[in-house]
Amino acid sequence: MLSSLRRIALTGCVLGLAALASVSAKADALDDIMKTKVLRVAVPQDFPPFGSVGTDLQPRGYDIDTAALIAKELGVKLELVPVTSANRLPYLQTKKVELIISSLGKNPEREKAIDFTVAYAPFYSGVFGPAAAKIAGPADLAGKSIGVTRGALEDLELSKIAPPTADVRRFEDNNTTISAFLSGQVSLIATGNVVAAAILARNPPTRPEPKFVIKDSPCFIGLAKDEPKLLEKVNAIIKKARGDGSLDAIAKKWLGAPIPADLPT
Amino acid sequence: MNLALTDLTDNGLLFFKGALWTVGLSAAAIFTGMLLGVFGAAGRRSQIAPLRWFAGAYVELIRNTPFIVQLFFIYFGLPRLGLKMGSVEAAFLAMSLNLGGYATEIIRAGLDSISKGAWEAGYSLGLTRFQTFRLVVLVPALQKVYPALTSQFIIILLGSSVVSQIAVEELTYVGSYIQSRNFRAFETTLVVAAIYLLLALGFQQMFAAVGRRVFAYAEHRR
Numbered sequence: 270m271l272s273s274l275r276r277i278a279l280t281g282c283v284l285g286l287a288a289l290a291s292v293s294a295k296a297d298a299l300d301d302i303m304k305t306k307v308l309r310v311a312v313p314q315d316f317p318p319f320g321s322v323g324t325d326l327q328p329r330g331y332d333i334d335t336a337a338l339i340a341k342e343l344g345v346k347l348e349l350v351p352v353t354s355a356n357r358l359p360y361l362q363t364k365k366v367e368l369i370i371s372s373l374g375k376n377p378e379r380e381k382a383i384d385f386t387v388a389y390a391p392f393y394s395g396v397f398g399p400a401a402a403k404i405a406g407p408a409d410l411a412g413k414s415i416g417v418t419r420g421a422l423e424d425l426e427l428s429k430i431a432p433p434t435a436d437v438r439r440f441e442d443n444n445t446t447i448s449a450f451l452s453g454q455v456s457l458i459a460t461g462n463v464v465a466a467a468i469l470a471r472n473p474p475t476r477p478e479p480k481f482v483i484k485d486s487p488c489f490i491g492l493a494k495d496e497p498k499l500l501e502k503v504n505a506i507i508k509k510a511r512g513d514g515s516l517d518a519i520a521k522k523w524l525g526a527p528i529p530a531d532l533p534t
Numbered sequence: 535m536n537l538a539l540t541d542l543t544d545n546g547l548l549f550f551k552g553a554l555w556t557v558g559l560s561a562a563a564i565f566t567g568m569l570l571g572v573f574g575a576a577g578r579r580s581q582i583a584p585l586r587w588f589a590g591a592y593v594e595l596i597r598n599t600p601f602i603v604q605l606f607f608i609y610f611g612l613p614r615l616g617l618k619m620g621s622v623e624a625a626f627l628a629m630s631l632n633l634g635g636y637a638t639e640i641i642r643a644g645l646d647s648i649s650k651g652a653w654e655a656g657y658s659l660g661l662t663r664f665q666t667f668r669l670v671v672l673v674p675a676l677q678k679v680y681p682a683l684t685s686q687f688i689i690i691l692l693g694s695s696v697v698s699q700i701a702v703e704e705l706t707y708v709g710s711y712i713q714s715r716n717f718r719a720f721e722t723t724l725v726v727a728a729i730y731l732l733l734a735l736g737f738q739q740m741f742a743a744v745g746r747r748v749f750a751y752a753e754h755r756r
Binding site (some may be wrong): 418419420424425438439440441445448449452453454 | 609610611613614618620621649698699701707710711713714715716
């Protein structure tokens with residue numbers, strides 16, 4: 270008697286759990302967001318200018334502004350969830366957030382685990398130099414001096430593509446490379462667009478303007494697999510923001526340059 | 535522990551070039567630094583007050599600031615004042631000035647150890663103060679402090695590793711260049727350290743031989 274009762278109770282529990290599981294699997298992320306009126310976004314807080322903590326202890330940066338833009342377009346409240354680059358994907362996979370806006374690059378391994386929207390931010394290594402320098406590609410580096418941080422991605426790539434007469438000067442660390450450029454010891458600098466933006470923000474006498482791209486790896490927004498409605502909606506919002514200049518405004522504010530025209534859509 | 539030194543065999547020429555730069559820069563800096571040291575020491579014991587002040591200020595400035603700061607000041611700072619030089623020139627200047635400061639103090643100590651009688655002997659032969667300094671006092675003074683000088687030379691040789699910071703392609707630069715490409719940090723550093731050790735020991739032997747030759751006249755007094 271007791272044992273059969275127990276069996277019924279147990280069966281009920283199992284059935285209930287299974288029902289719960291199937292409900293959450295069927296639920297649509299966009300519907301959930303519209304229902305709860307809250308968009309939860311994973312953002313960085315240790316990676317300026319994409320995401321950092323301001324002097325008012327509030328998160329600020331390119332990614333935070335992009336998240337705010339999407340929440341506004343959706344007409345919902347924004348909830349920022351600070352993440353590190355290592356735990357970004359787990360946060361999404363365990364449904365603690367609906368979107369990752371955390372300077373996330375696309376690669377085949379990640380594409381197996383999550384879906385990506387169109388690109389929302391430029392992220393590339395390139396050669397930068399004063400506006401007057403006429404540099405359109407690696408061949409134009411002949412006879413020029415280029416500062417680069419030893420062992421960095423830019424060093425390895427530049428060593429392959431620069432002509433032999435280019436004077437590639439490899440410095441110990443990022444700051445020394447920047448100093449060499451700013452003091453005029455090298456006429457060009459090969460670095461990330463984010464670093465160039467950080468230099469531009471300080472209004473230096475010699476300005477590192479973009480010349481050409483060495484390696485491009487733009488940032489995408491990540492979302493869970495099989496959420497076509499959310500994907501479509503966010504894509505539409507980004508495309509609209511690129512069209513009406515609101516994404517350009519964010520790019521100018523945090524990266525010191527508008528969105529490059531070749532950013533994939 | 536798995537040592538993969540064979541991964542470095544392709545880089546022999548790079549290591550050789552790096553060691554050559556290290557030796558060349560150090561030798562040049564030791565030559566100029568010694569000249570600066572002799573003039574500086576003469577300045578510190580000069581009867582002309584401004585010369586004494588100037589030499590004293592030079593010594594204090596060099597000996598109380600880090601070498602890397604002196605190097606960065608010359609390479610990154612001077613272009614602001616309109617004096618721009620390449621990384622090799624800046625490294626040579628910084629190393630010479632640095633050694634000059636220390637050598638001044640070491641040679642001054644040597645001069646102080648020479649008895650007043652030696653000066654007076656020079657004067658009694660009708661030599662001027664400068665002639666006495668050059669012909670009578672200087673060499674015995676250098677001999678007294680020669681061991682201290684040579685160890686300062688070795689310090690300059692090893693300290694030249696710092697100039698890799700401003701992209702001078704000497705031994706340390708080569709080491710860091712190689713390990714940034716093959717990720718064999720331990721093996722590369724081991725080879726670099728071994729080359730420095732050989733260079734330092736070589737310098738030591740060479741200076742000892744030079745010393746035996748230059749100070750041979752005094753051999754019998756020992």
